[in-house]
Each structure stands twice: as C-alpha cells, then as structure tokens.
Amino acid sequence: LISVPPVQLAEKYFQMYPEEANPVWGNPCDDMRHEKIWSRNKTCEQLPRFLVIGPQKTGTTALYTFLSMHPEVSSNFPSQDTFEEIQFFNGKNYYRGLDWYMSFFPTPTNSTSRYLFEKSATYFDGDLVPRRAHALLPHAKLVTILISPARRAYSWYQHMRAHGDEIALNYSFHQVITATDTAPKTLRELRNRCLNPGKYSQHLERWLSYYPPQQLLIVDGEQLRNNPIGVMNELQRFLKLTPPFDYSKHLRYDSKKGFYCQVVSSDHTKCLGRSKGRQYPPMEERSYKLLQRYYLSHNTALLKLFKRLGNHVVPQWLKEDLSAL
Numbered sequence: 001l002i003s004v005p006p007v008q009l010a011e012k013y014f015q016m017y018p019e020e021a022n023p024v025w026g027n028p029c030d031d032m033r034h035e036k037i038w039s040r041n042k043t044c045e046q047l048p049r050f051l052v053i054g055p056q057k058t059g060t061t062a063l064y065t066f067l068s069m070h071p072e073v074s075s076n077f078p079s080q081d082t083f084e085e086i087q088f089f090n091g092k093n094y095y096r097g098l099d100w101y102m103s104f105f106p107t108p109t110n111s112t113s114r115y116l117f118e119k120s121a122t123y124f125d126g127d128l129v130p131r132r133a134h135a136l137l138p139h140a141k142l143v144t145i146l147i148s149p150a151r152r153a154y155s156w157y158q159h160m161r162a163h164g165d166e167i168a169l170n171y172s173f174h175q176v177i178t179a180t181d182t183a184p185k186t187l188r189e190l191r192n193r194c195l196n197p198g199k200y201s202q203h204l205e206r207w208l209s210y211y212p213p214q215q216l217l218i219v220d221g222e223q224l225r226n227n228p229i230g231v232m233n234e235l236q237r238f239l240k241l242t243p244p245f246d247y248s249k250h251l252r253y254d255s256k257k258g259f260y261c262q263v264v265s266s267d268h269t270k271c272l273g274r275s276k277g278r279q280y281p282p283m284e285e286r287s288y289k290l291l292q293r294y295y296l297s298h299n300t301a302l303l304k305l306f307k308r309l310g311n312h313v314v315p316q317w318l319k320e321d322l323s324a325l
C-alpha cells in the first residue's frame, strides 16, 4: 500500500472520479455525523422551507410579493447581483457554498417568521437544479406557476425588447420563433430562451424524478392574475401556513394597472412596478397558431401529467392551447 501527499492524492482521486469534481451540497441535518461537527451557530432552520421555482414571466413576482405579505413568511435578503433572486442552484453561485446561501436568510433568533422561502424563476428549467435542490432541501415544498407557454414566450420577447436587447428590437416575434438552426447565434439564443422554458412537462418530469408529487404545487398563472385571493388561499393550505392570512382584505383590483395590487388604504393600492404587467400589442394570430402546434406534444404530455397528479381542474389556457388546431 502506498500513499502520496494530500494534494496529489486529491488530483489522483479526481482523475479517477471526474464526475465527483462538481460538489453537491447535502443537508447537514440529514446526517447526524455532519450535524455534530457543524458550528453551533448554524442551524437548518435558516434554510428555506419552500421554493418558488418559476418559470420566468408567468407571474412569479406577483406570487413572491403576495407571499411576502403573510406575517409568518419571509423571503431571502436581496442579492446585489440578481436583485431579489439568489439564483443559487442554477449557476456559478452554487460553488459559493452553503454558508453563502444561508447568509441570505435571517437567523431564527432575528426573525419572527416561521416560513422562509426563496423565488428564483430560472430554477424551473435548469438541468442541474432539481438534483441540487433535492440534495440540500429534500423536504422543501415546490411551487411552480404556469401560463400558456405561447404567451410566456411572447412576454419574454417583450421583456427583452423593454431591456433594449438588440436582437429583440431588430427582429419581430414571428422571426424569432421561426429562426432556424442556421440563424446567427444571438438570434438562436433568444429563440431558445423564448421557447425552451415552455416545454413544461419535460421540466416538471425532471423535478418529479427527485421530489414526490405531494411536495409540488402547480399554480395556474391566469388564476393568479384573475383571482389571486382564491389562489393564495389554496397556496396557504398547501404550505400549511398558519394562521391563515386574509388576502381578501389585503388585495384589491386596480383598474388603472389592470391587475390586483396590495391594499395600502381605503383609496390607495401598491402595485408591482412598470416592468410587471407591461403594455404591448397582442401577439399576431399566426404566431399563436404556430406556437400552438409547436407546443402540442408538450401540452399533451402536460395534460397527462395533470391527470396523473390528480389535478382534475385543467387550466383554461391549456384547453385553449390544445384546441382549434
């Protein structure tokens, strides 16, 4: 038996097991040995109990804002890089480690909230996210929000235009979604960001290969927009948030904004910023038809998934997307 100094040993090890060079942070409280050697100042209570996983442009900010109104619920402190989102499980932030992630959450002694959560809308379609999230937060509940994938794609395109993206400004939505694989890279990238997150069933199946279905709630984004009080009540039941918060007293439709907003006083509401609920022309009919066809197999699989999960109320947008082909 021979050995070598630690650095060489590590190099040898990762040559033999290259797949292990990428860390996967586990939950220290799931293993007594880890918990015992962990600093006494640290506690798993400082980890989120639920995650709002996206996808982008489905109403995630409204859901995040409404949840944060609940006195027993707290989200993470804002991140300097990504505004309110931490985006830990999907990108390079993951390599910053567990302490970095936990530093975004209040310690239990400094907080009266019993339910910590975070919302990062890019988690939904990140390849590695379900595996990583499950390794650290196996008991967390997951909340996803879905709208018509065609409308989500259009909203994303409008979002990129509003942010001054050259490609979105120079190409019509129809040109973006019909771009072929020979198109310039930047156009293909925008096309992919418009289209790929909307393959809902594929992404959900990946989450469900790690988490049991009882831990997942699929919120209908159209319902969140039109009947947020009903949706928030269902969400509170799913998350077992007690005592229940009476959203009917705290949310009111604002006809100027055209959305539900937070009640501030009898004649004042606080709505989401101008970047949420933007004004733009409706999608061209030919683009919608094309996307209906494009998403047909994905939406059919989603319908099956709904049935398998026992969600008997099929969203109206899904029925419409699957109809009139």
Ligand code: A3P
Residues within 6 Å of the ligand: 055, 056, 057, 058, 059, 060, 061, 062, 121, 155, 156, 158, 224, 225, 259, 260, 261, 272, 275, 276, 277, 278
């Ligand atoms: P549009 O701006 O395209 O209308 P996200 O927060 O995930 O980026 O989603 C943004 C979308 O949330 C908006 O897209 C808007 O349609 C929707 N939304 C739902 N409820 C809303 C609310 N109460 N206020 C503002 N936007 C809301």
